[in-house]
Amino acid sequence: MDFKFDQISKLRVKTPLIEAITNYITINDCANAIIALGASPAMCESADEAYDFSLISNSVYINIGTLTKEQEHAMIQAIKAAYDKNLPLVLDPVGCAAIPRRIGFLNKLRKFGNIAVVRGNMGEIKALTDKDGKVRGVDSIDDGSDGIKVCKTLANEWNCIVAASGKTDIITDGEKTVLIKNGTGMLTKITGAGCVLGAITAAFCGAETNHLSATIAGHLTMSIAGEIAANKEKGNSPGSFKVNLFDQFYVINDKILKYNANMKFL
Numbered sequence: 001m002d003f004k005f006d007q008i009s010k011l012r013v014k015t016p017l018i019e020a021i022t023n024y025i026t027i028n029d030c031a032n033a034i035i036a037l038g039a040s041p042a043m044c045e046s047a048d049e050a051y052d053f054s055l056i057s058n059s060v061y062i063n064i065g066t067l068t069k070e071q072e073h074a075m076i077q078a079i080k081a082a083y084d085k086n087l088p089l090v091l092d093p094v095g096c097a098a099i100p101r102r103i104g105f106l107n108k109l110r111k112f113g114n115i116a117v118v119r120g121n122m123g124e125i126k127a128l129t130d131k132d133g134k135v136r137g138v139d140s141i142d143d144g145s146d147g148i149k150v151c152k153t154l155a156n157e158w159n160c161i162v163a164a165s166g167k168t169d170i171i172t173d174g175e176k177t178v179l180i181k182n183g184t185g186m187l188t189k190i191t192g193a194g195c196v197l198g199a200i201t202a203a204f205c206g207a208e209t210n211h212l213s214a215t216i217a218g219h220l221t222m223s224i225a226g227e228i229a230a231n232k233e234k235g236n237s238p239g240s241f242k243v244n245l246f247d248q249f250y251v252i253n254d255k256i257l258k259y260n261a262n263m264k265f266l
Contacts, residue, residue: 001176001178001212001265003178003213003216003265004213005254005255005257005258005261006254007204007207007208007213007214007216007217007221007254007257008037008038008217008221008252008253008254008257009253009254010207010208011037011038011039011203011204011206011207011208012037012038013207014058014206014207015038015039015040016039016040016057016058016059016203016206016207017039017040017041017042017056017057017058017206018034018039018040018041018042018057018058018059018060018061018199018202018203018206019042019044019050019053019054019057019059019060019061019078020034020041020042020043020060020061020062020063020199020202021043021044021045021050021060021061021062021063021071021074021075021078022043022061022062022063022065022092022195022198022199023063023064023065023066023094023192023195024066025065025066025191025192025195026063026065026191026192026195026196027043029192029195029196030043030061030063030192030195030196030198030199031043031199032246033196033199033200033246033249034199034200034202034203036246036247036249036250037200037203037221037249037250037252039203039206039207041199042057044074045070045071045074046070046074047070047073047074047077049074050073050074050075050077050078050081051077051078051080051081052081053078053081054077054078054081054082054085054087055081055084055085057087057206058087058206058207059082059087059088059089059090059202059203059205059206060078060079060081060082060087060088060089060090060202061089061090061092061198061199061201061202062075062078062079062089062090062091062092062109063091063092063094063195063198063199064092064093064094064095064096064102064105064106065092065094065095065195067095067102067105072105075109076108076109076112079109079112079113079115080112080113082113082114083112083113083114088116088117088202088205088206088211088214089113089114089115089116089117090115090116090117090118090119090198090201090202090205091106091109091115091117091118091119092119092120092194092195092198093106093118093120093124093127093128094120094124094194094195095124096120096124096127096128097123097124097126097127103127103128106128110158114159114160115158115160116160116161116205116211117160117161117162117163117201117202117205117211117214117215118154118158118160118161118162118163119163119165119194119197119198119201119215120163120164120165120194121164121165121166121194122147122150122164122166125147125150125151125154125162125164126150128154128158129150129153129154129157147164147166147170148170148172148177148266150164151163151164151170151171151172151177152172152174152175152177155172155173155174156174159174160173161173161211161212161215162174163201163215163219165194165197165219167181167183168180168181169181169183169219169223171212171215171216171219173212176212176265176266177265177266178216178263178264178265178266179263179264179266180216180219180220180223180261180262180263181262181263181264182220182223182224182226182227182260182261182262182263183222183223183226183227184223184226184227184229184230186226186229186230186235186236186238186241187222187223187226189238189241190238190241190242190245193222193226196222197218197219197222200218200221200222200249201214201215201218201219202218203218204217204218204221205218216263217257220257220261220263221249221252221257224252224256224257224260224261225245225248225249225252226245226248227260228244228248228252228256228260229241229244229245229247229248230244232244
């Protein structure tokens with residue numbers, strides 16, 4: 001695969017509008033990350049407005065971390081709009097490995113439209129393929145030894161891009177696969193790093209028609225920004241690391257991405 005390191009420039013030129021229905025714990029972080037990168041967030045989760053707001057957006061991000069009935073109805077409206085306007089929809093299936101009811105909701109959601117990208121941890125990805133993923137709450141403790149096979153299976157079953165984040169990120173469309181080995185353990189010391197990753201992946205999808213390339217760009221951006229942030233002053237302290245991380249979202253560019261990328265195409 002010929003990956004072009006031009007995704008950040010594309011995003012900042014287009015400044016896509018991202019409709020994000022996400023969890024209450026990280027909604028502010030997701031919005032700020034999208035802004036820092038150069039896109040525009042809209043966090044509309046009203047069931048009465050989600051359809052119309054999604055129609056005027058460039059992509060949609062759905063995160064089921066703190067799923068409420070209002071959010072369920074809003075998510076259905078958002079995916080309908082994404083389908084009607086042919087917009088990319090990025091799904092973060094938070095907690096689906098721990099709470100079986102969420103699998104049922106996701107199967108229901110898929111009846112109303114298409115999902116462009118599924119982004120989760122290995123435990124969640126396995127749960128979506130009816131395998132037992134090892135989790136502790138919403139966190140994966142799965143070693144991911146069969147991760148590539150599992151991700152390819154889900155990508156082919158759902159006809160979408162699948163991205164499993166971990167020590168090595170796995171991203172695949174069912175045929176082409178990339179492994180990203182950038183990152184830092186500090187990303188596990190703050191809440192919502194995965195949610196922010198999903199949000200910025202949706203931002204890249206709003207600016208790029210090649211959703212595999214957009215997903216790769218989102219994961220590289222998160223991992224490399226995290227690496228740089230961890231090496232800044234007090235970067236080994238969670239509070240300072242988080243501030244550094246958002247600063248890096250603002251200053252990162254395609255040249256930084258290309259210089260630091262540690263990835264392998266299979």
